[in-house]
Amino acid sequence: xxxxxxxxxxxxxxxxxxxxxxxxxxxxxxxxxxxxxxxxxxxxxxxxxxxxxxxxxxxxxxxxxxxxxxxxxxxxxxxxxxxxxxxxxxxxxxxxxxxxxxxxxxxxxxxxxxxxxxxxxxxxxxxxxxxxxxxxxxxxxxxxxxxxxxxxxxxxxxxxxxxxxxxxxxxxxxxxxxxxxxxxxxxxxxxxxxxxxxxxxxxxxxxxxxxxxxxxxxxxxxxxxxxxxxxxxxxxxxxxxxxxxxxxxxxxxxxxxxxxxxxxxxxxxxxxxxxxxxxxxxxxxxxxxxxxxxxxxxxxxxxxxxxxxxxxxxxxxxxxxxxxxxxxxxxxxxxxxxxxxxxxxxxxxxxxxxxxxxxxxxxxxxxxxxxxxxxxxxxxxxxxxxxxxxxxxxxxxxxxxxxxxxxxxxxxxxxxxxxxxxxxxxxxxxxxxxxxxxxxxxxxxxxxxxxxxxxxxxxxxxxxxxxxxxxxxxxxxxxxxxxxxxxxxxxxxxxxxxxxxxxxxxxxxxxxxxxxxxxxxxxxxxxxxxxxxxxxxxxxxxxxxxxxxxxxxxxxxxxxxxxxxxxxxxxxxxxxxxxxxxxxxxxxxxx
Ligand code: BDP
Numbered sequence: 001x002x003x004x005x006x007x008x009x010x011x012x013x014x015x016x017x018x019x020x021x022x023x024x025x026x027x028x029x030x031x032x033x034x035x036x037x038x039x040x041x042x043x044x045x046x047x048x049x050x051x052x053x054x055x056x057x058x059x060x061x062x063x064x065x066x067x068x069x070x071x072x073x074x075x076x077x078x079x080x081x082x083x084x085x086x087x088x089x090x091x092x093x094x095x096x097x098x099x100x101x102x103x104x105x106x107x108x109x110x111x112x113x114x115x116x117x118x119x120x121x122x123x124x125x126x127x128x129x130x131x132x133x134x135x136x137x138x139x140x141x142x143x144x145x146x147x148x149x150x151x152x153x154x155x156x157x158x159x160x161x162x163x164x165x166x167x168x169x170x171x172x173x174x175x176x177x178x179x180x181x182x183x184x185x186x187x188x189x190x191x192x193x194x195x196x197x198x199x200x201x202x203x204x205x206x207x208x209x210x211x212x213x214x215x216x217x218x219x220x221x222x223x224x225x226x227x228x229x230x231x232x233x234x235x236x237x238x239x240x241x242x243x244x245x246x247x248x249x250x251x252x253x254x255x256x257x258x259x260x261x262x263x264x265x266x267x268x269x270x271x272x273x274x275x276x277x278x279x280x281x282x283x284x285x286x287x288x289x290x291x292x293x294x295x296x297x298x299x300x301x302x303x304x305x306x307x308x309x310x311x312x313x314x315x316x317x318x319x320x321x322x323x324x325x326x327x328x329x330x331x332x333x334x335x336x337x338x339x340x341x342x343x344x345x346x347x348x349x350x351x352x353x354x355x356x357x358x359x360x361x362x363x364x365x366x367x368x369x370x371x372x373x374x375x376x377x378x379x380x381x382x383x384x385x386x387x388x389x390x391x392x393x394x395x396x397x398x399x400x401x402x403x404x405x406x407x408x409x410x411x412x413x414x415x416x417x418x419x420x421x422x423x424x425x426x427x428x429x430x431x432x433x434x435x436x437x438x439x440x441x442x443x444x445x446x447x448x449x450x451x452x453x454x455x456x457x458x459x460x461x462x463x464x465x466x467x468x469x470x471x472x473x474x475x476x477x478x479x480x481x482x483x484x485x486x487x488x489x490x491x492x493x494x495x496x497x498x499x500x501x502x503x504x505x506x507x508x509x510x511x512x513x514x515x516x517x518x519x520x521x522x523x524x525x526x527x528x529x530x531x532x533x534x535x536x537x538x539x540x541x542x543x544x545x546x547x548x549x550x551x552x553x554x555x556x557x558x559x560x561x562x563x564x565x566x567x568x569x570x571x572x573x574x575x576x577x578x579x580x581x582x583x584x585x586x587x588x589x590x591x
């Protein structure tokens with residue numbers, strides 16, 4: 001799936017702005033055909049944004065069910081001879097799109113785009129109405145999972161509807177990424193797939209172009225203004241001599257342009273930024289362009305004040321500047337695929353990305369319920385496989401994506417997890433044979449049933465935080481024994497994908513105690529001492545980049561405070577420790 005771009009042959013209308021919004025309190029909107037005529041009694045609502053924190057009404061914030069968005073847009077008469085599509089960047093978690101009262105498309109899953117051709121539903125040279133119903137209900141049929149519970153009370157016979165979920169970030173809801181209407185020519189470039197390989201100093205680009213209709217394809221590769229290669233055909237190989245490779249810290253990008261001609265005339269053109277690089281796991285090393293890479297960075301979230309998970313270019317660029325400032329070279333899109341705009345920035349800034357599917361909360365940390373085979377079912381698996389397909393189809397061309405994570409902390413100690421993840425990992429590797437695959441684990445190395453299925457061992461650990469509270473002296477001993485256990489059993493490179501401690505900015509205590517900035521720094525420092533002496537450890541991602549919103553709980557003080565930065569992106573004490581450390585450790589590092 002190509003990103004929606006304006007080019008010489010394509011036009012785009014970005015429908016970001018204020019929409020009309022209405023909560024469907026009784027869940028009757030579909031039945032009553034609310035999409036058939038303009039909505040009444042609406043309030044203004046920005047798109048893209050989560051709606052939860054925008055109004056002053058806690059009922060809107062906490063609503064479980066459907067909300068409706070609507071606005072008008074004009075389609076110019078010049079688009080008559082084109083194909084017109086509607087693309088929704090992401091809507092959490094289920095959405096149905098109507099154009100002029102007729103259904104255009106529906107989609108499940110809140111973190112990936114979907115689209116439909118709407119040419120036949122439009123009035124050209126006129127105003128059109130788009131209506132989107134978005135449902136934030138979680139279930140075990142989709143990812144991330146959750147469930148609705150009815151709590152009864154004799155004083156309130158209808159009961160209370162509560163959404164339960166087992167992941168640690170707030171279930172922000174609404175249209176989180178831009179909605180775009182765009183026009184392409186009747187015959188056009190539908191998709192481009194590019195993979196790259198590296199031979200010494202030379203790079204090889206293998207490509208495939210998928211067309212709607214017919215025509216002659218000409219491919220050119222540009223280094224700035226300089227054309228460095230030209231070829232033709234819908235598939236082929238391009239060898240580049242003395243390639244400027246893409247790698248973390250040195251993100252060279254070429255422009256790969258596909259031109260489609262019909263009877264000698266240009267009908268469509270699409271430029272794709274391409275980074276030539278090769279990723280491989282060999283023994284206990286994670287190699288980028290043949291060199292052992294060391295991951296320094298964070299697990300992140302798409303999360304900021306008021307707009308929640310809504311796309312925010314200001315926050316995003318600030319975050320990349322902070323990643324650079326602190327000396328990071330990578331992050332994980334914990335716990336769902338982030339906006340495409342973020343991956344383009346990662347390509348540009350030279351940040352390696354571990355891209356994660358929204359499979360989080362497939363665990364029961366109290367160990368009371370069985371997950372695989374009972375909660376996780378055939379439908380979950382089917383959806384999971386579809387999500388992998390959609391995610392890889394969207395992001396396959398990004399050089400920044402160096403590994404797929406198919407899940408975070410599943411109940412991998414259950415027998416049923418093996419059959420499930422065998423299928424998910426196999427499918428992921430079929431879809432993309434060029435990138436390693438992982439599952440981020442919280443199980444013990446002796447109990448996991450899936451540790452051998454992945455290419456890289458990724459583990460999350462919270463010694464001296466969730467266990468042995470306050471006992472920092474135990475960290476080194478426990479962590480070292482644990483990580484050695486993983487390596488001895490599976491013999492794969494290890495990344496510590498989460499470790500950290502909550503700190504409330506401004507809380508100080510010496511000697512350190514929990515929740516102070518000193519304790520967070522001391523804990524992180526002690527973990528890193530262990531990482532430095534284990535040769536098979538190829539990376540450290542601190543949890544989390546910034547404080548973020550969660551559902552309310554006794555152990556959450558205005559959300560999760562494990563941020564190295566506050567939610568407003570200001571550094572805590574630990575940030576200065578990491579800055580000094582990460583600027584000292586090179587990106588390519590063999591211990
Ligand atoms: C880990 C989860 C992460 C949580 C973190 C925490 O992967 O989503 O936010 O714990 O508790 O288990 O801070």
